[in-house]
Amino acid sequence: MAGPPPSLAGQLLVSHPQLQDDNFRETVILLHAHSVAEGTIGVVLNRPFGRVLGQMQPDFSETSLADIPLFQGGPVALDRLAFGGWNFTATGQAEIRYGMGQEEAMELAKDARFKLFAFIGYAGWSPGQLENECRMNAWVVCPFSATTNEYEGVELWKKLLELHRPDLRVEADSPENPGLN
Numbered sequence: 001m002a003g004p005p006p007s008l009a010g011q012l013l014v015s016h017p018q019l020q021d022d023n024f025r026e027t028v029i030l031l032h033a034h035s036v037a038e039g040t041i042g043v044v045l046n047r048p049f050g051r052v053l054g055q056m057q058p059d060f061s062e063t064s065l066a067d068i069p070l071f072q073g074g075p076v077a078l079d080r081l082a083f084g085g086w087n088f089t090a091t092g093q094a095e096i097r098y099g100m101g102q103e104e105a106m107e108l109a110k111d112a113r114f115k116l117f118a119f120i121g122y123a124g125w126s127p128g129q130l131e132n133e134c135r136m137n138a139w140v141v142c143p144f145s146a147t148t149n150e151y152e153g154v155e156l157w158k159k160l161l162e163l164h165r166p167d168l169r170v171e172a173d174s175p176e177n178p179g180l181n
Contacts, residue, residue: 008034008130010096012148013042014140014160017171023075026157029123030144032084032098040125043073043084043098045148046156053118057081064109065102065118073119083108085116088146096144115149140165 013029024044031042049056054066065083073082083105084098097108108114125133133139142164151159161168 008040008141010094010144012045012142012144012160013130014142014157014164016138016140017161017168019138024123024138026154028148028157028160029074030084030096030098030148032096034130035127036131037127039127040130042123043082043119044071044123046153047072048152049120064106065116068105068109068116068118070118070120073121074123076122076124078121080121082119082122083116084119085114086144086148087111087114088149092146094144140168 008031011031011034013027013031015024015027017026019025026046027044028046029042030045031040033042034040049070049072051070052066053068053070054061054063056070060066060068068083082098083100083102084096085108086094086096088094097104097114100108105116109116130139134141140161142160147159147163148156
């Protein structure tokens with residue numbers, strides 16, 4: 001008898017090239033919590049706003065968080081700001097933090113080893129929803145690695161597909177409307 005599926009917390013979800021939902025097209029999501037019984041929460045890692053927190057939120061302009069990059073974390077709770085980030089250890093494992101308060105984020109901002117981000121919104125799935133989407137091949141599950149520090153935007157999405165699903169490379173590189181070639 002099979003046990004419960006393993007938790008995907010700490011893994012990346014990379015959208016399949018055929019996933020056309022505007023919220024998740026060409027996205028990379030870091031999962032912070034995953035449970036078949038309780039659902040899943042994560043943040044989109046490759047949708048930067050191109051601004052830092054101090055530019056968008058004057059309350060932060062004179063703090064150690066002023067230069068933290070701001071990202072669109074997902075389509076849920078767009079009125080909420082959350083801090084998250086990671087530090088890859090010498091063994092290659094990541095210490096991942098998400099949902100920390102302002103004081104904790106200010107302390108981590110002083111640690112040059114820690115990559116800190118501010119996210120507006122998050123991605124969420126109800127119990128069993130993500131598992132169903134994975135069965136339908138909407139997502140490629142990938143390990144979280146330092147590759148996320150080397151690429152950003154759509155290039156991160158493409159690189160992860162190239163590394164973990166090279167069979168999808170042609171689809172990932174295809175133009176949105178191939179008829180315009």
